[in-house]
Amino acid sequence: MNKVIKLANRPTGKPVSSDFKIEEIKKPSPSDGEMLLKPKFVSVDPYLRGRMRDVESYVDPFKLNKAISSPIVAEVISSENTSFEKGDYVTAELEWKKYQLSNGNGLRKINPDLAPLSAHLGVLGLTGIAAFIGLTEIGVPKEEETLVVSGAAGAVGSVVGQIGKIKGCHVVGIAGSDEKVELLKSKFGFDAAINYKTTENMSNAISQAAESGVDVYFDNVAGDISDGVYQNMNNFGRIINCGAIALYNATSVPTGPRLEPMMVQKRLSMQGFIVSDYQEKFPEAVKQLAKWLKKGELEYAETIVEGFDNIPNAFLGLFEGDNKGKMIVKI
């Protein structure tokens, strides 16, 4: 039996269960040049929210009543394609289906001995690669500088902070629970961490945790949290806009303090960043991340939800802060 998860409605504000529907479909058979894939691990990510809107963007919007797709690790069940064999593991953006065909386009073979399969969706996947490239190419942190990371317990943030430590920075994380704050300090080696939910004055909290001011701000959330960080930026500080989860569900244009006077006065730079623009740097990033992982310099956290039917719930959980590290569904 095969199943598919489709987009039933375009969400207004925060997505809800009824925006998705699960249907039974036929299990397909590969023709010449094709193979049958069985997803084993499915990545759910905040950026998928953007694709649920019917607006032109850097990736096409999902179509109503069609399968949703996201990064997936799958097993090759049978193959009529000479480049792939039964038993191979591959990763790509695939559909939320229990079984699906592929002609091999866009598929990347993964080495299951390098790390657990799910790591290829996180620390060695797009989120780890985004952390590495965003921080090293745009943030360019120098030794003894201070790095602040928002969404720090997330899949990208937790890797950003650790790379910051490897690079010799003072690293401050912002997250949404005391448990996550503890995890950042104990597991990921952050120097300080702030629970934004119990912090009244974010600017004060940042200035205490980052006594020398903030040189690099890796931002996954935007909104009020970022306002507090901006106020503590040092001259020539760099801001990496990797995500804006605090604003993704907004139903009108969110407003906040205008940044331009501060940009000029402190000569800040701010740059929006999407990892898929840097495909040519992926192999180098994965190589470096795998090296750190092997040497034990890089920890990672996963929140694993079980069962195909729970993919939508796992996605909805991202907006409740349910995940520590990468949110993954095991099928």
Added chain:
Amino acid sequence: MNKVIKLANRPTGKPVSSDFKIEEIKKPSPSDGEMLLKPKFVSVDPYLRGRMRDVESYVDPFKLNKAISSPIVAEVISSENTSFEKGDYVTAELEWKKYQLSNGNGLRKINPDLAPLSAHLGVLGLTGIAAFIGLTEIGVPKEEETLVVSGAAGAVGSVVGQIGKIKGCHVVGIAGSDEKVELLKSKFGFDAAINYKTTENMSNAISQAAESGVDVYFDNVAGDISDGVYQNMNNFGRIINCGAIALYNATSVPTGPRLEPMMVQKRLSMQGFIVSDYQEKFPEAVKQLAKWLKKGELEYAETIVEGFDNIPNAFLGLFEGDNKGKMIVKI
């Protein structure tokens, strides 16, 4: 007889005449190593507003009841300094005084044959240099790209637009009167110009004037005008924050649409810019600007106000849009 203009009050909101006071003082005599300078041309600039606030910034604030200073071209009246002779012309940040002493520190000799003296405060001075460095180092416009300039009829903006044309860009200017719009097109060679005061929907106006979208935005004003430009930025667009005159007189923190989602989605970069950070590039900039000026590829406009006592009025006029090009006081 000698005179000085002092800061009488720190302005609240828009500066007014009574924030300044003019006093008679003694004419000084140079000691050994000193010279007596007589200012001939005084530059008044929007950034001086920032120095009237009592806040730490990239330059020290002006002191209450002390002379104000700004970029000035002066003549050496008498000299006890072996590096300068009577009759030399020099430029530097000098005080708003009819006569003053200098020991030569920070003074740059200028060649009066290169261009009219006042040009050394504009197209060959800090504003021209800011236009050149900001556009070429940060904006990096490519042939056939679209460049939008706000404050386009001002001292920086008018040079930015012309360099854009020299670099082969489609150039759109934004200014505050029909007369300025006409000047941008007829004298400065802009492809299109928009009077923001008579434009209801800035975003629509920009999309009409910049049909292929905006690749580089050189911003001198910020505020609502910039919001209209941001909406038309192309992917990988670059925003140069050179000034924010629309916000300088704000008495509370100005708010506007949050930029982060757009920064990510379009992979924009935004960078605050202060020309004095690029001292090592000044000679190259002046050389290039003088070359274009000589070849007739660079026009400049000045609004010249006459009389020492009118320096404050000329400064106040900046916030009323009184100037076309560089605002200068001739003494």
